Amino acid sequence: MQVEEPVVLYKLRAIDGQRFLVDRRTVAMIGRLEDLFANAGLDYIPTDELQPIRLEIPSTVMRKVIEWCDHHKFDPPFDGSQPETNDLPDWDTNFFMVRHSLLFGMIRAARDFNVPGLFAMCCRVVGQNPREIIAGLLEDSHDEEMNRQRRQNDRHYSAAAA
Template sequence: MPMEQPVPLYRLLSLDGRMLYADRQTLAMIGPVEMLFENAGLDYIPLDSMMPIKLELPAEVLLKVVGWCDHHKNEAEIEDDDDHISEWDLEFLSVRYSLLFDIIRAARHFEIPGLFAVCCRIVSRDPGMIIPAFLNNDDDPDPRRHQRVGLSEPARAA
């Protein structure tokens, strides 16, 4: 039985300086990174001489994006079923609302339509979470900020 070759791992650098690793198939799901491989010929650069690919995402968000892409890399294309959320996706994306919205922004910015769709389905299951998530702005010191939008007090996001 022939011995399998190890899968080469590319280095990713988060906004806050944390190094993550992902294989080529996982990175192919991230639109701009795939374009970088195609246009700059990164497939032909030896891994040991290649600089890390810097992605402008905090490590916490990048871990979720790469983890989701890694899990779904062998799937043809995520079905655009309006209601279905796999059990794995539901558990993996059961995070605090602010992180979920950061993942949604990252999925949109980095052109990951399957991740974007799944996150939006999760949000649409509980539309009431949207207002509190956006109103929970600790940068606004005005205690009347909630009345400005016609709400008495927002529900606290978990």
């Protein structure tokens, strides 16, 4: 008789405060979290003593990333050598039927948190290769930073003029 090991759940917290419980195998799909677990020894700390791990992702995006990782957690590790096809499995086709803003949030999260399989599928969905996607994300980040600095300067000069 084989005894099943209990499922250990870890707490993740989105930037907006919403919390998610995920099992260890799902955590392993998220490269940055896997690195954190390996480097900080989080596997050796009882889960009831761990604070929720905060990720800089909105809960709507985090929910989708976790859902994708949970669905694919028993797949072979993605290493980029898998054959490229334009056809996605039915589950993934349905999964990616979301608003563009959510899809691009998932692309950013997959890139920032090192979920290569999700990133590759997102690229296929939008019909661009990873380099084109990354270039667009970098351009968006640069534009956001420039707008933030412009707003900050406007506030500074408005306050100085008053």
